[in-house]
Amino acid sequence: MLKVVSRRLIQLFITLLALMTLIFFWLRSLPGGPVDALLGERATPETRERLIRALGYDEPIWVQYGHFLKNVVTGNFGNSIRTGEPVMDVIGRSFPATVELAVAAMIIAIGLGVPLGYLAARHRGRALDNATIILTLVGISIPIFFLGYLLKDWLTQSVHVFPPSGRISTGMDNTDVTGLFVLDGLLTREFDASADALWHLVLPAFTLATIPLAIIIRITRASVLDVLDADYIRTAEAKGLRNPTVRKRHVLRNALLPVVTIIGLQTGALLAGAVLTEKVYNWGGLGTLITDSISGSRDYPVLQALILLAAVVFIVVNLVVDLSYAVIDPRVRV
Amino acid sequence: MNKLAEHKRQRIDELTARTAEGGGVSLFRDAGRRLLRNPTAIVGATIILLFLVIAIFAPLVAPHDPVQRFPELTKDLTVDTIPGPTAGHPFGSDPLGRDFMSRMIYGARQTMFVGVLATTIGLLLGVLLGGVAGAAGGWIDVVIMRFTDVMLALPSLLLAITLVALASQSTQWTVIMAVAIVNVPIFARLLRGSMLAQRESDHVLAARALGVKRRHIVTRHMLPNSLTAVIVQATLTFAVAILDAAALSFLGLGDPDINRAEWGLMLGVDGVRYFEVRPELAYFPALAIILVALGFTLLGEGMREALDPKNRR
Amino acid sequence: MPLLDVRDLSVVFRRDGTPFTAVDGVSFTVEPGQAVGLVGESGCGKSVTSLAIMGLLPRRGNKVGGEVLFDDADLLKLRPQELRDRRGRDIGMIFQDPLSSLNPVIPLGLQVAEVLERHQGKRRQEALREARKLLDAVGIPDPARRLKEFPHQLSGGMRQRALIAIALACKPRLLIADEPTTALDVTIQAQILTLLKELVEDSGTALIMITHDLGVVAGLCDTVNVLYAGKVVERAARHDLFGAPRHPYTHGLLQSVPRLDVDRGGRLHQIRGSVNDNIPWPEGCAFAPRCDRVNDACVGETVPLEPTFRGGALRCTNPVPQEVPV
Numbered sequence: 014m015l016k017v018v019s020r021r022l023i024q025l026f027i028t029l030l031a032l033m034t035l036i037f038f039w040l041r042s043l044p045g046g047p048v049d050a051l052l053g054e055r056a057t058p059e060t061r062e063r064l065i066r067a068l069g070y071d072e073p074i075w076v077q078y079g080h081f082l083k084n085v086v087t088g089n090f091g092n093s094i095r096t097g098e099p100v101m102d103v104i105g106r107s108f109p110a111t112v113e114l115a116v117a118a119m120i121i122a123i124g125l126g127v128p129l130g131y132l133a134a135r136h137r138g139r140a141l142d143n144a145t146i147i148l149t150l151v152g153i154s155i156p157i158f159f160l161g162y163l164l165k166d167w168l169t170q171s172v173h174v175f176p177p178s179g180r181i182s183t184g185m186d187n188t189d190v191t192g193l194f195v196l197d198g199l200l201t202r203e204f205d206a207s208a209d210a211l212w213h214l215v216l217p218a219f220t221l222a223t224i225p226l227a228i229i230i231r232i233t234r235a236s237v238l239d240v241l242d243a244d245y246i247r248t249a250e251a252k253g254l255r256n257p258t259v260r261k262r263h264v265l266r267n268a269l270l271p272v273v274t275i276i277g278l279q280t281g282a283l284l285a286g287a288v289l290t291e292k293v294y295n296w297g298g299l300g301t302l303i304t305d306s307i308s309g310s311r312d313y314p315v316l317q318a319l320i321l322l323a324a325v326v327f328i329v330v331n332l333v334v335d336l337s338y339a340v341i342d343p344r345v346r347v
Numbered sequence: 348m349n350k351l352a353e354h355k356r357q358r359i360d361e362l363t364a365r366t367a368e369g370g371g372v373s374l375f376r377d378a379g380r381r382l383l384r385n386p387t388a389i390v391g392a393t394i395i396l397l398f399l400v401i402a403i404f405a406p407l408v409a410p411h412d413p414v415q416r417f418p419e420l421t422k423d424l425t426v427d428t429i430p431g432p433t434a435g436h437p438f439g440s441d442p443l444g445r446d447f448m449s450r451m452i453y454g455a456r457q458t459m460f461v462g463v464l465a466t467t468i469g470l471l472l473g474v475l476l477g478g479v480a481g482a483a484g485g486w487i488d489v490v491i492m493r494f495t496d497v498m499l500a501l502p503s504l505l506l507a508i509t510l511v512a513l514a515s516q517s518t519q520w521t522v523i524m525a526v527a528i529v530n531v532p533i534f535a536r537l538l539r540g541s542m543l544a545q546r547e548s549d550h551v552l553a554a555r556a557l558g559v560k561r562r563h564i565v566t567r568h569m570l571p572n573s574l575t576a577v578i579v580q581a582t583l584t585f586a587v588a589i590l591d592a593a594a595l596s597f598l599g600l601g602d603p604d605i606n607r608a609e610w611g612l613m614l615g616v617d618g619v620r621y622f623e624v625r626p627e628l629a630y631f632p633a634l635a636i637i638l639v640a641l642g643f644t645l646l647g648e649g650m651r652e653a654l655d656p657k658n659r660r
Numbered sequence: 661m662p663l664l665d666v667r668d669l670s671v672v673f674r675r676d677g678t679p680f681t682a683v684d685g686v687s688f689t690v691e692p693g694q695a696v697g698l699v700g701e702s703g704c705g706k707s708v709t710s711l712a713i714m715g716l717l718p719r720r721g722n723k724v725g726g727e728v729l730f731d732d733a734d735l736l737k738l739r740p741q742e743l744r745d746r747r748g749r750d751i752g753m754i755f756q757d758p759l760s761s762l763n764p765v766i767p768l769g770l771q772v773a774e775v776l777e778r779h780q781g782k783r784r785q786e787a788l789r790e791a792r793k794l795l796d797a798v799g800i801p802d803p804a805r806r807l808k809e810f811p812h813q814l815s816g817g818m819r820q821r822a823l824i825a826i827a828l829a830c831k832p833r834l835l836i837a838d839e840p841t842t843a844l845d846v847t848i849q850a851q852i853l854t855l856l857k858e859l860v861e862d863s864g865t866a867l868i869m870i871t872h873d874l875g876v877v878a879g880l881c882d883t884v885n886v887l888y889a890g891k892v893v894e895r896a897a898r899h900d901l902f903g904a905p906r907h908p909y910t911h912g913l914l915q916s917v918p919r920l921d922v923d924r925g926g927r928l929h930q931i932r933g934s935v936n937d938n939i940p941w942p943e944g945c946a947f948a949p950r951c952d953r954v955n956d957a958c959v960g961e962t963v964p965l966e967p968t969f970r971g972g973a974l975r976c977t978n979p980v981p982q983e984v985p986v
Contacts, residue, residue: 031497154640156593159633162622244760252775253748282502307512308599324500343810
């Protein structure tokens with residue numbers, strides 16, 4: 014087990030190194046180099062010179078690459094071009110918002126997706142099953158930012174059910190502990206703040222959950238159908254076991270194995286959906302940070318760190334999934 | 348001993364002939380037959396065909412030039428009014444006083460163009476990489492696979508965003524290339540994995556044991572079986588490609604050409620900007636994108652079902 | 661009074677709208693403690709018959725007709741809950757592929773113990789102790805360790821032994837074995853058959869042995885039913901059947917069994933054609949197109965199953981003469 018984990022961690026490190034190296038050299042190879050990309054065409058030669066020296070771009074490329082690697086390893090990504098703050102501070106500030114949104118979305122996707130997929134399989138070919146299939150097909154075919162605007166239009170403009178944007182009402186006096194507003198409210202017993210934050214969370218979380226929800230339903234359904242056809246379910250029936258025992262002990266346990274994989278993949282991919290969702294709801298998390306860093310002049314230091322972070326999350330989640338597999342499926346030996 | 352009367356013998360011959368017809372149908376004819384009987388695939392193909400016809404005959408179907416600005420529409424344009432349906436402009440105006448219906452119709456053309464090109468480029472590059480990796484093996488294989496690992500270390504839309512963000516300026520081509528490149532590792536791994544599995548499969552082993560030439564094994568046994576998986580994937584990829592292109596437009600990374608009539612742009616830029624003024628500007632392109640994505644997803648799923656040899660009967 | 665009385669059992673599948681009759685009016689009885697064979701090629705309906713008796717056929721798309729009397733209760737008419745109470749307790753079943761028939765993610769011990777928990781109301785610990793004894797009884801070495809292991813850690817023969825232990829856990833009065841040795845190595849086959857024979861004889865459990873292998877039947881069964889295309893074509897006591905088969909199909913099957921004692925070097929007999937050549941039963945004998953002894957009477961109307969003077973039954977217009985030695 015330990016050997017596998019360390020081998021995977023080394024693999025992770027190599028992948029990230031390769032990713033960073035690709036980005037580094039790509040940025041340097043842009044026509045005019047990163048400086049032009051940063052300054053645009055309006056820059057005077059003097060500002061150019063100053064920026065080049067400030068960024069150390071006058072040194073040989075291999076020296077620059079060495080500096081770059083050293084900085085990445087020590088977590089020093091430099092300062093944001095847009096705000097001038099250290100990149101790590103900017104990211105640290107936006108991180109909790111996205112974590113809160115992503116956790117809420119996955120709770121919705123798993124909490125609704127697994128039961129719905131299971132029910133659809135049990136009612137194969139009947140109205141419930143067909144309705145679920147159509148719903149999931151639309152779910153993966155709809156641009157989620159459009160769905161976001163649609164929900165916002167219906168539930169915040171036409172009917173005032175949910176707040177249209179932001180994470181918490183202005184004027185709400187909440188104490189920041191973890192940065193996850195719903196959790197903070199519970200921790201500090203400011204329950205009104207917690208409820209308000211939860212209220213703000215509903216629509217963005219549903220929007221972000223759309224694709225993982227649709228995919229989890231489809232995989233669960235297919236997997237349950239597979240298992241229902243399996244010989245060992247026939248054996249369980251031949252034993253005369255009661256229905257709940259057959260379903261819980263024999264059907265669900267086996268059917269959930271492939272679902273775990275897909276949950277992992279979808280969790281890792283949430284950041285992509287968050288970019289779109291956060292823009293719709295003005296959420297102020299990492300997704301917004303990505304959008305801000307690419308709109309207009311590009312904030313490459315921030316962007317670089319965000320890409321690295323996304324890759325780390327994605328790979329680590331997949332590693333966790335693989336390891337959890339070894340726990341829940343006795344056939345897999347790590 | 349055999350005193351079977353002639354008419355009864357005929358009856359038996361007839362019956363045996365009928366039952367014997369089942370066997371001996373070639374894989375592809377069989378797959379085609381099952382594809383035609385697969386309702387999922389038929390619905391998908393019908394939707395795609397409909398939009399393809401609109402795309403091809405756009406100049407004949409569209410009432411107007413999609414980039415022309417009409418005085419009768421522009422005169423009513425303000426910050427918060429965009430003219431709705433009028434005589435001669437059944438879908439009304441877009442934010443620049445152009446005929447929205449014509450733009451929707453030409454949009455079929457542009458959107459299909461982006462989707463087809465992105466998918467094809469991704470497929471070709473991916474098949475090339477995967478094929479080389481699968482055929483060469485050794486260190487070439489290792490290098491190519493590690494390269495795809497790096498690309499797969501980011502969620503696909505995020506990779507597309509990164510690629511466009513790293514390009515010096517966005518054009519229609521950066522969008523197409525970004526969406527295409529995102530799919531390269533998927534196609535590469537798919538083809539390579541399938542070829543490796545084929546190489547070890549019983550029918551290829553049998554062919555090799557019979558002394559069939561290597562080139563023949565690859566072209567007759569391995570490629571056709573591997574390519575079906577790739578074709579199915581390509582069909583499903585198309586749906587994702589136009590959704591990703593729309594998302595890039597929404598993030599301001601799309602094609603900057605304001606004349607371009609493409610659904611993703613229409614939805615992601617004007618559609619959301621004027622959502623409260625005239626939601627149809629978002630509804631129509633969104634509906635078109637959903638339908639086309641749905642069509643390709645259905646066709647892909649149907650093909651996967653029909654081409655799966657396990658479902659042969 | 662027979663333990664199991666199957667009367668005119670029929671199963672019709674509906675696939676893609678066209679009905680297919682898999683079991684077509686099959687009747688047979690099993691006396692307490694008796695071993696009965698159901699023999700035939702794949703697709704003759706023997707497995708479907710056993711699943712129909714157990715009520716294990718999917719409800720959707722299948723129509724089951726006739727009666728299955730067990731203890732004078734028609735199993736086909738029981739409510740699902742009542743049938744569940746009997747399955748595993750009164751009737752046990754073992755299947756062809758022991759690997760896929762065991763749940764891959766549940767330890768073996770629980771898979772045996774859960775039957776005891778269900779039907780004998782035992783607590784988990786007690787059930788596990790009993791499970792250990794059962795595994796021991798079917799000849800699994802080191803049963804205490806095996807309780808915690810998973811199916812993939814066992815050999816094929818061991819898995820089938822475990823399935824037998826599960827099926828016999830509650831001492832059922834009837835055991836249905838559906839091709840129990842087909843997926844096993846030849847050397848293991850004999851061990852499993854010997855084990856089955858011992859267990860069945862010691863406990864007085866009646867047995868329905870479903871197989872395509874006449875060799876399996878020869879050592880085990882008192883009565884043999886030969887099925888062809890969903891109908892019984894011949895029924896006879898074991899010695900009669902092997903000594904003097906009357907139906908040309910049975911005759912053909914017996915001749916295609918390789919034997920050590922006769923005719924070395926000769927070509928093995930084979931029945932020509934395949935089940936694809938069958939004609940529908942209402943149009944005559946389904947086997948007619950493949951039969952060496954076919955005549956006018958074979959085609960045109962259904963050939964009835966008629967009792968034979970030696971206590972069996974036969975569905976043939978031109979049976980193999982009895983004096984013909986095999």
